[in-house]
Amino acid sequence: MKPRQQRMLAVGLAVVGVAVAAGLTLRAFEENMMFFVDVSDVVAGDYPSERNFRIGGLVVAGSIEREEGSLDLSFRVTDTRCEIDVSYTGVLPDLFREGQGVVAHGRMGNEGVFIADKILAKHDENYMAPEVAESLGKHVQDQTASLSSRTEECETE
Amino acid sequence: MIPEIGHFALILALALAACQSVLPLVGAHRNDAALMSVARSATFGQFFFVAVSFVCLTIAFLESDFSVLYVANHSQLALPTLYKVSAVWSAHEGSLLLWILLLAAWTAAVAKFSSDVPEPLIARVIGVLGLLSVGFLLFALLTSNPFDRLVPAAMDGADLNPLLQDPGLAIHPPLLYVGYVGFSVAFAFAIAAMIGGDLDQNWARWTRPWTVIAWAFLTMGIALGSWWAYYELGWGGWWFWDPVENASFMPWLMGTALIHSLAVTERRGLFKSWTLLLAISAFSLSLLGTFLVRSGIIVSVHAFATDPTRGFFILTFLAIVVVGALVLYAWRAPALDSTVGFSPLSRETFLLLNNVLLVVATTLVLLGTLAPLIVEMLNGGKISIGPPWFQVAFLIPMVPLVLLLGIGMHTAWRKQNEGPLMKLLRLPAIAALLIGVILPLLFYGRVSLMLVIGCFAAAWIVISSLIQPYRSWRRKDGAAAISRSALGMSISHLGMGLFIVGVTIVSAFGVESDRAMRVGQTLEVAGLEFELRELRQVQGPNYAAIEGVVEVRDDGDYIGTVRPQKRQYRVQKNLMTEAGIHPTWNKDLFVALGEQVGDGVWSVRIQYKPMIRFIWIGAFVMALGGLIAVSDRRRRRVTS
Numbered sequence: 001m002k003p004r005q006q007r008m009l010a011v012g013l014a015v016v017g018v019a020v021a022a023g024l025t026l027r028a029f030e031e032n033m034m035f036f037v038d039v040s041d042v043v044a045g046d047y048p049s050e051r052n053f054r055i056g057g058l059v060v061a062g063s064i065e066r067e068e069g070s071l072d073l074s075f076r077v078t079d080t081r082c083e084i085d086v087s088y089t090g091v092l093p094d095l096f097r098e099g100q101g102v103v104a105h106g107r108m109g110n111e112g113v114f115i116a117d118k119i120l121a122k123h124d125e126n127y128m129a130p131e132v133a134e135s136l137g138k139h140v141q142d143q144t145a146s147l148s149s150r151t152e153e154c155e156t157e
Numbered sequence: 158m159i160p161e162i163g164h165f166a167l168i169l170a171l172a173l174a175a176c177q178s179v180l181p182l183v184g185a186h187r188n189d190a191a192l193m194s195v196a197r198s199a200t201f202g203q204f205f206f207v208a209v210s211f212v213c214l215t216i217a218f219l220e221s222d223f224s225v226l227y228v229a230n231h232s233q234l235a236l237p238t239l240y241k242v243s244a245v246w247s248a249h250e251g252s253l254l255l256w257i258l259l260l261a262a263w264t265a266a267v268a269k270f271s272s273d274v275p276e277p278l279i280a281r282v283i284g285v286l287g288l289l290s291v292g293f294l295l296f297a298l299l300t301s302n303p304f305d306r307l308v309p310a311a312m313d314g315a316d317l318n319p320l321l322q323d324p325g326l327a328i329h330p331p332l333l334y335v336g337y338v339g340f341s342v343a344f345a346f347a348i349a350a351m352i353g354g355d356l357d358q359n360w361a362r363w364t365r366p367w368t369v370i371a372w373a374f375l376t377m378g379i380a381l382g383s384w385w386a387y388y389e390l391g392w393g394g395w396w397f398w399d400p401v402e403n404a405s406f407m408p409w410l411m412g413t414a415l416i417h418s419l420a421v422t423e424r425r426g427l428f429k430s431w432t433l434l435l436a437i438s439a440f441s442l443s444l445l446g447t448f449l450v451r452s453g454i455i456v457s458v459h460a461f462a463t464d465p466t467r468g469f470f471i472l473t474f475l476a477i478v479v480v481g482a483l484v485l486y487a488w489r490a491p492a493l494d495s496t497v498g499f500s501p502l503s504r505e506t507f508l509l510l511n512n513v514l515l516v517v518a519t520t521l522v523l524l525g526t527l528a529p530l531i532v533e534m535l536n537g538g539k540i541s542i543g544p545p546w547f548q549v550a551f552l553i554p555m556v557p558l559v560l561l562l563g564i565g566m567h568t569a570w571r572k573q574n575e576g577p578l579m580k581l582l583r584l585p586a587i588a589a590l591l592i593g594v595i596l597p598l599l600f601y602g603r604v605s606l607m608l609v610i611g612c613f614a615a616a617w618i619v620i621s622s623l624i625q626p627y628r629s630w631r632r633k634d635g636a637a638a639i640s641r642s643a644l645g646m647s648i649s650h651l652g653m654g655l656f657i658v659g660v661t662i663v664s665a666f667g668v669e670s671d672r673a674m675r676v677g678q679t680l681e682v683a684g685l686e687f688e689l690r691e692l693r694q695v696q697g698p699n700y701a702a703i704e705g706v707v708e709v710r711d712d713g714d715y716i717g718t719v720r721p722q723k724r725q726y727r728v729q730k731n732l733m734t735e736a737g738i739h740p741t742w743n744k745d746l747f748v749a750l751g752e753q754v755g756d757g758v759w760s761v762r763i764q765y766k767p768m769i770r771f772i773w774i775g776a777f778v779m780a781l782g783g784l785i786a787v788s789d790r791r792r793r794r795v796t797s
Contacts, residue, residue: 032546036539069755090671091751094732
């Protein structure tokens with residue numbers, strides 16, 4: 001091969017390599033992208049049903065139930081308007097507590113239970129994940145109009 | 158009184174930084190020796206006053222002066238002295254002051270150890286660093302003054318976040334910052350060269366040691382952070398692809414590309430504008446990292462509490478630095494480049510490939526980190542990108558990089574003949590392939606594609622990087638000994654190989670198991686028996702803890718005892734998991750207590766982590782190699 005052909009071949013191979021790499025990267029990107037969905041939207045049935053997503057909110061006081069001696073537990077998460085049941089098996093993070101902010105990764109199971117495979121509570125007690133704060137904030141603002149009686153009821157599916 | 162001294166010192170430092178930036182730059186422009194000579198004294202003065210300010214804040218912490226808001230929020234009377242000191246940089250205001258101190262220290266070091274650098278160049282370098290100091294000092298004084306008073310003073314402080322009460326984390330931020338900030342020196346050299354319109358091989362010779370030192374510290378800082386996350390966050394992962402981790406990793410990748418590109422510029426006078434661009438990028442990514450951490454804009458376990466003003470300030474600063482540098486680059490860089498040829502098979506080619514692949518890797522990490530922001534801005538909803546994506550995407554440029562690395566190390570500048578190279582590398586390649594397949598089979602009893610790739614790559618790099626030192630050691634009388642810089646390179650690459658060993662083995666054979674466990678019960682994980690002997694109360698200086706005593710046995714033979722704790726700190730009331738780890742060179746046994754899930758029953762996470770120490774050892778060996786290379790005496794000679 002002449003040097004020129006060699007160079008063309010090298011460039012051609014490089015282009016193919018980059019294209020394959022870009023394709024792989026984009027596919028992996030599509031697969032690993034995880035949406036954050038407001039609890040209210042989940043309850044209203046507006047969530048990706050075929051894939052994992054994240055929810056976030058506050059752990060409802062008194063809702064943590066644990067099966068004695070096992071790692072299975074369930075609790076409810078609220079965005080102050082709607083609540084959703086969450087089930088989880090495993091060790092919980094240290095800052096997981098009633099009334100505190102939490103983010104859960106997982107998918108919807110049957111009967112409206114969110115099956116979490118990962119629970120996140122943040123490092124710092126004063127820190128709340130921005131997405132959770134925003135999700136709560138939306139509904140808290142809705143409520144300020146009439147704090148005693150909620151103007152917006154939770155709409156279910 | 159002392160906090161006020163600190164505050165005034167900071168203002169004086171700002172004034173001196175202004176002198177340090179404006180006067181030498183004007184002096185260099187007018188070729189006025191008197192103005193240029195201001196550079197050094199202003200630098201030392203600025204460093205002195207920033208140091209005074211830093212010492213004042215440290216004294217406030219040591220004396221538990223809770224009339225200072227920052228101290229009251231991040232310390233407490235019963236806090237052990239070491240953590241009172243490390244609390245200084247535990248949050249935004251103090252860590253910013255540490256950043257400023259280190260910037261001043263780097264500048265002072267540059268001013269001190271640059272007697273052979275021409276006066277206009279060094280005046281410009283110091284001037285640019287002074288401009289950066291002005292920016293950060295303004296940031297501190299306007300938005301984040303650590304000396305703000307609290308009236309009335311608090312009786313006791315709110316305590317340091319328990320997670321930060323750890324020796325590893327006491328030194329992780331300073332090391333990391335030395336690296337981050339150190340890239341500003343390369344940045345300043347790049348800007349100075351573009352302003353002066355003059356970039357020769359000596360320029361690269363002066364820039365390179367500073368860059369390599371910064372890179373070595375950044376390497377250690379990141380490794381230490383990873384180690385801390387492993388044992389202190391309690392869950393045994395060593396890298397999470399968290400945005401803030403990425404923020405430190407991107408400058409590292411770019412810095413790695415930069416030190417390789419600088420090598421080409423120094424030896425061959427090539428890649429000049431490319432080197433400049435990398436120097437600008439590495440520092441810009443450091444700033445971007447700062448912005449991501451401090452603005453709270455991205456969801457991260459590390460994020461500081463949100464403050465829009467600070468985020469805005471940093472973003473503006475970032476924009477000025479990046480846009481300014483790139484405009485200057487577009488204007489001046491084309492004139493600097495020279496055209497010298499090199500053959501397709503030469504060290505230049507391999508270093509070029511190294512650079513391309515590292516830049517691709519950086520771009521991918523940047524893409525994954527910023528994707529949530531971009532998608533949200535386009536109203537695509539709130540997304541996050543999981544670690545699996547990074548693992549796949551990152552490997553795409555990394556696999557070719559490590560394979561080429563083993564060859565590139567042995568190629569000659571300008572032109573390498575095929576024959577000798579093939580002869581030299583044939584045996585190592587075969588050996589690496591055999592090791593890649595046989596070793597995992599032998600020790601762990603199974604193979605997979607990724608495992609073979611990983612083990613082969615590790616063996617390939619380790620063997621390849623040992624060739625030169627080995628030959629030097631076995632050399633006949635009269636043959637040249639290996640130079641420090643070649644030895645440093647070999648050691649750094651060896652560290653890379655060790656790192657790959659750790660990553661490959663721990664991802665393939667690590668075992669993680671969440672279980673419920675009662676006192677007296679024995680669980681089997683990864684073929685080892687873990688027995689919970691007892692649970693007991695333990696009192697620490699500022700916490701109370703429940704400690705599990707877990708005995709580990711292998712087929713009945715005693716291996717060790719680990720003592721995981723669940724701590725409750727008295728002031729913040731936070732629960733904290735302190736993992737129990739039994740480390741040996743080839744595996745970690747890791748037990749963490751979850752919580753009580755029944756009468757005398759606790760949830761536990763038991764992990765078996767083979768070869769995990771190699772990850773951090775590898776990183777430290779990499780850094781060590783860099784420092785050895787810098788110590789090469791030949792570096793200090795100037796070629797004309």
